[in-house]
Amino acid sequence: MKNQELIDLLTKIVQYLYLIDENIFKIRAYEKAIKTIENLPKPIEEFKNNPEKLYTLDGIGKGIGEKILEYLFTGKIVYYEDLKKQFPESLIEIMSVPGMGPKRTKLLYQKFGIENVKMLKEYAQRGVLENLEGFGKKVVQNILDGINFKSESGLRLLYNEAESLSKDITSFLTEDETISKIDVCGSFRRKKETVGDIDILCCPKKENDFSVIEKFTKYPGVKKVLSQGETKASIVINKNVQVDLRLIKKSSYGSALQYFTGSKEHNIQLREYALEKGYSISEYGVFEVDTKKYVCGKTEDEVYNILGLQYVEPELREGQGEILFAKQNKLPKLLSLKDIKGDTHIHSTFSDGMNTIEEIVHSSEELGYEWIIICDHSKSLKVAHGLDEKELQKKISEIKKVSNRTKLKIFCGTEVDILSDGSLDYSDEILAQIDFVIAAIHTGFKQSEEQITDRILRAMENRYVHAISHPTGRILLKRDSYKVNISKIIEAAKRYNVLMEINAYPDRLDLNDINTKYGKENGVKFCIGTDAHSIKHLNYISYGINVARRGWLERKDVVNTMSAKEIEKYLNFKK
Numbered sequence: 001m002k003n004q005e006l007i008d009l010l011t012k013i014v015q016y017l018y019l020i021d022e023n024i025f026k027i028r029a030y031e032k033a034i035k036t037i038e039n040l041p042k043p044i045e046e047f048k049n050n051p052e053k054l055y056t057l058d059g060i061g062k063g064i065g066e067k068i069l070e071y072l073f074t075g076k077i078v079y080y081e082d083l084k085k086q087f088p089e090s091l092i093e094i095m096s097v098p099g100m101g102p103k104r105t106k107l108l109y110q111k112f113g114i115e116n117v118k119m120l121k122e123y124a125q126r127g128v129l130e131n132l133e134g135f136g137k138k139v140v141q142n143i144l145d146g147i148n149f150k151s152e153s154g155l156r157l158l159y160n161e162a163e164s165l166s167k168d169i170t171s172f173l174t175e176d177e178t179i180s181k182i183d184v185c186g187s188f189r190r191k192k193e194t195v196g197d198i199d200i201l202c203c204p205k206k207e208n209d210f211s212v213i214e215k216f217t218k219y220p221g222v223k224k225v226l227s228q229g230e231t232k233a234s235i236v237i238n239k240n241v242q243v244d245l246r247l248i249k250k251s252s253y254g255s256a257l258q259y260f261t262g263s264k265e266h267n268i269q270l271r272e273y274a275l276e277k278g279y280s281i282s283e284y285g286v287f288e289v290d291t292k293k294y295v296c297g298k299t300e301d302e303v304y305n306i307l308g309l310q311y312v313e314p315e316l317r318e319g320q321g322e323i324l325f326a327k328q329n330k331l332p333k334l335l336s337l338k339d340i341k342g343d344t345h346i347h348s349t350f351s352d353g354m355n356t357i358e359e360i361v362h363s364s365e366e367l368g369y370e371w372i373i374i375c376d377h378s379k380s381l382k383v384a385h386g387l388d389e390k391e392l393q394k395k396i397s398e399i400k401k402v403s404n405r406t407k408l409k410i411f412c413g414t415e416v417d418i419l420s421d422g423s424l425d426y427s428d429e430i431l432a433q434i435d436f437v438i439a440a441i442h443t444g445f446k447q448s449e450e451q452i453t454d455r456i457l458r459a460m461e462n463r464y465v466h467a468i469s470h471p472t473g474r475i476l477l478k479r480d481s482y483k484v485n486i487s488k489i490i491e492a493a494k495r496y497n498v499l500m501e502i503n504a505y506p507d508r509l510d511l512n513d514i515n516t517k518y519g520k521e522n523g524v525k526f527c528i529g530t531d532a533h534s535i536k537h538l539n540y541i542s543y544g545i546n547v548a549r550r551g552w553l554e555r556k557d558v559v560n561t562m563s564a565k566e567i568e569k570y571l572n573f574k575k
């Protein structure tokens with residue numbers, strides 16, 4: 001799949017367009033096209049011989065469409081090659097240094113020939129930049145700090161890491177009880193799988209009480225205070241994460257929350273729609289266009305409702321048609337934690353899990369589950385102590401034994417390896433004795449896209465396979481997925497009546513949100529498995545729910561919402 005390469009290239013074009021101060025509408029058009037490709041669940045190559053289809057995609061007109069085709073056929077975009085002749089590519093990196101931006105980057109390049117971050121640092125340290133118009137001592141210091149910060153970070157956080165940092169900071173800020181409302185907004189609130197920085201909004205109990213800003217800069221985990229004003233401050237904390245805090249007035253809290261939650265695309269669409277209705281929306285509130293009169297903005301509900309829209313859950317705010325659905329009152333009623341009655345993917349001490357079946361049962365009872373599925377590895381996965389046929393029999397009888405002591409329904413599952421030729425690691429006779437079979441790839445990642453796709457398709461054809469686990473094999477921030485035509489797999493899941501797993505382990509979240517939505521649109525059903533290797537991991541179910549919600553899933557789309565009786569019937573139906 002060339003989608004990511006194309007996105008990277010178009011992103012570079014956008015940065016060049018900022019650098020040459022191109023018309024903002026032209027820049028927006030590219031940004032929109034990038035967003036569309038990011039959300040495309042199929043390989044962009046499929047449009048190579050099908051240009052008419054390409055032009056039907058949202059935001060891809062003739063101009064950009066032709067460039068995409070050019071890229072697919074030649075591997076290059078001449079327009080980009082020409083842009084590179086005007087300015088060196090390394091300026092793009094300079095532009096991303098906090099405190100720089102396109103104007104300053106261009107000025108320094110034209111005046112001193114500064115064309116990379118190293119040169120920028122040297123010039124800044126030598127004091128050459130301080131006397132330039134629009135720079136000054138403070139700006140130069142910011143740039144130097146920015147360079148240092150950038151070299152240390154550049155990383156994103158996994159959602160669960162951002163979650164624990166956010167909890168820690170917000171409980172610190174609220175301990176004196178001077179705050180009436182506090183929210184972490186941005187991509188964190190939209191439950192994206194990784195988070196860049198943490199944006200916090202809060203509303204003090206007493207108007208004009210700004211003391212929480214001072215407190216924020218004294219947070220025990222603070223490494224550096226980047227800026228501190230009366231109502232806003234930015235700090236860098238451990239792991240080099242930037243955290244911003246803004247104080248918001250009661251009357252604008254809802255509109256500020258809406259504004260800072262994003263996404264950019266959603267907000268642009270919402271604003272356009274508001275204008276049609278005669279309103280303008282900003283972080284300060286909703287205003288009548290004609291009279292500029294404040295209409296509302298205390299809560300997010302008000303902001304959406306005044307426009308005649310259903311409230312849009314943050315997870316849906318990605319500019320993927322949610323405003324149209326909200327207009328028609330047809331937004332999905334998203335899955336939530338209270339709907340969950342069981343977990344489909346738990347490892348026990350029989351393979352590489354830390355806890356016994358007995359212990360897992362105990363924790364699952366505490367979570368209020370009706371059923372669980374204990375899935376251990378199959379025999380060829382020696383590193384994870386996969387079970388041979390004899391051990392599997394032992395596991396089956398252990399489950400019987402523990403079942404006598406609990407109301408919880410325990411199913412015997414397996415995470416069976418899909419071998420390199422697409423056959424499964426257990427014979428059909430063995431698989432027939434297992435309640436729930438999820439098939440997964442753990443080896444042979446280097447195979448071609450065709451080979452891996454065929455391998456998984458072959459596994460799905462097996463009548464005993466209920467689900468495919470972590471279907472793309474990616475590890476967030478560490479390893480890309482193996483090469484697989486995931487849209488083909490998803491389409492086949494419907495055909496073979498195989499579940500797609502949303503693996504809830506925090507660095508997997510696989511399927512991802514985009515493919516999940518594609519699956520739903522194709523009538524696929526899902527299971528959410530924590531892939532727990534310890535009872536502590538059972539709580540990861542919430543991260544799987546995040547993905548499901550971002551993928552527009554409702555109760556009926558997910559088998560974890562079934563009662564013990566229903567799931568038993570469902571699993572038997574396969575055999």
Ligand SMILES: [Zn+2]
Nearest residue numbers: 415440469470
């Ligand atoms: Zn696995």
Ligand SMILES: [Zn+2]
Nearest residue numbers: 345347415531
């Ligand atoms: Zn597993």
